[in-house]
């Protein structure tokens with residue numbers, strides 16, 4: 001058995017889905033690349049993002065109380081990385097994409113992303129230089145080409161179709177692999193066969 005080595009305070013949660021955090025800043029769409037986000041619950045539908053307090057995007061989130069999370073495909077890798085190295089203070093990142101708005105009216109979303117979440121901030125708090133935005137998902141927008149019919153109902157297609165960009169703390173981007181099982185089901189075999 002290998003030794004397990006203490007390796008310091010590294011939040012090595014992996015993999016991380018890359019998202020483009022959208023907000024209207026001074027009435028114009030802006031996007032920042034964000035890896036530090038979490039799913040906080042399915043019902044109610046909650047997410048939390050952690051964004052450096054100096055980011056231009058935060059100005060819009062605080063102003064409107066809304067933001068979007070857009071999940072780019074691997075074909076959007078270069079533009080997604082660009083949104084993470086250039087600030088909206090220097091470049092018009094909203095002009096990179098076709099934007100649309102949902103019911104909330106102030107959370108810009110990217111049409112080319114298969115899934116966009118329109119979010120309303122419930123709580124904002126800071127830890128050191130990090131601003132956390134805990135939000136409810138007001139509405140998820142899904143590209144109709146990424147909806148499939150199952151048991152007479154529309155469902156969101158599997159991740160191989162959504163083709164997300166994954167990121168890890170080795171600073172590499174990855175593509176998704178193949179599904180290997182079903183949630184809440186794999187345990188059945190384990191329970192049957194466990195000694």
Ligand SMILES: Cc1cc2nc3c(=O)[nH]c(=O)nc-3n(C[C@H](O)[C@H](O)[C@H](O)COP(=O)(O)O)c2cc1C
Pocket residue numbers: 030031032033034035036037050051052054055056057058081083084085086087088089167
């Ligand atoms: C792969 C990647 C992941 C990033 N993740 C985060 C993050 O989770 N939180 C954060 O505050 N900044 C993150 N950044 C940095 C911001 O996206 C970057 O500073 C951006 O230019 C801010 O844009 P803005 O000033 O227009 O808001 C990331 C950048 C990259 C390339």
